[in-house]
Amino acid sequence: MEMNIETSRIPDPFPCQVWEPADMEEAMMIKRQYGANAAFVAGGTLLRTQWEGGIVSKHEHLIRLDTIADLRGIDESDQHIHIGALTRLRECGADMYIANHGATLYEACRHIAAPSIRNQATIGGNIASAVGDAIPALLVHNASLHWADIGSKVDLIQQDIVDWLDVVKSGRRSLDAILMGIVLEKQSTEHQQEITFFRKIGRREAFTPSLVTVAFRAMVDPLGHFSQVRIAAGGGSGIAMRLSRCEQLLEGNRYHAEMITSIALLASEDFVTYSDPFASEQYRQQTAGNLLAAGLWESIHSQIERR
Ligand SMILES: Cc1cc2nc3c(=O)[nH]c(=O)nc-3n(C[C@H](O)[C@H](O)[C@H](O)COP(=O)(O)OP(=O)(O)OC[C@H]3O[C@@H](n4cnc5c(N)ncnc54)[C@H](O)[C@@H]3O)c2cc1C
Missing domain, CATH: 3.30.390.50 (CO dehydrogenase flavoprotein, C-terminal domain)
Structure with missing residues (x-):
């Protein structure tokens, strides 16, 4: 586990500890340890806006997710498209697998924020916010979400996005869970x-x-x-x-x-x-x-x- 403590001669207006976990288990352990004082950071574009707008208070512990391997990229199998949670919106809005099998998601990703934000923002951050514009698009593609959560051990959970939104609405969402990826089902368009x-x-x-x-x-x-x-x-x-x-x-x-x-x-x-x-x-x-x-x-x- 590496920990960077920001140091500077100028007083730091935003003192915080930035954690660089090597894997998901480590990331979730840190989150569990610091609770509401810690936040997972993917692209940081929404968090930054929330801190600046005073919507959430600045977290004392930031847990980078981009130091964890295998959370980024788009893969295709016979029946599915898998999108890693750390994949940038720009990549999703330029990917031909997503264009062919998740056309509304492709469009949504091309219309979220501005190009400079889409270069940094991730699809996982958009979904985990629970209010991102990618979510209606994922609902019409019957997407499922892959999460890792931690209790006495690490659990890997696959959940339809519609069920996850119900959990969010009911206030029972696990705040220690990490979104690993999104799965879209390929559908045959033969004769239609x-x-x-x-x-x-x-x-x-x-x-x-x-x-x-x-x-x-x-x-x-x-x-x-x-x-x-x-x-x-x-x-x-x-x-x-x-x-x-x-x-x-x-x-x-x-x-x-x-x-x-x-x-x-x-x-x-x-x-x-x-x-x-x-x-x-x-x-x-x-x-x-x-x-x-x-x-x-x-x-x-x-x-x-x-x-
Ligand atoms: C100028 C501007 C315009 C914007 N316009 C739009 C818009 O039109 N539509 C829109 O939907 N959004 C918009 N946003 C919000 C934001 O840019 C997007 O929602 C973006 O996709 C968030 O991704 P991120 O990687 O930056 O998330 P972050 O800011 O890193 O994280 C967002 C939240 O999700 C959590 N999180 C991130 N990744 C994970 C993960 N893998 N697992 C668990 N939790 C995670 C973080 O802890 C945080 O609570 C805008 C932002 C700005 C600054």
């Missing part, structure tokens, strides 16, 4: 066409956290019937969710123009979100409905034009 989109609204055009995000994924057969419909909404500091009534509206049915107004209405009724000084709950709900309706309309019409 995949429709996907990711839409995000922020307070400014770029470089700002989102107010609302929506993600959509479905298959359409040659007769125009939808199947495997997955729709999710999130954004801001709200916990993302699947919009199951919107999914049911489309599942097994053929596209018709009235679906656009119905889906906008259902999404605004079902999306559980919040108000803050920047946007009311009602504004976020209505925006989610409009984003979804516009995305569906554009996707269907560009599909019709391609035929």
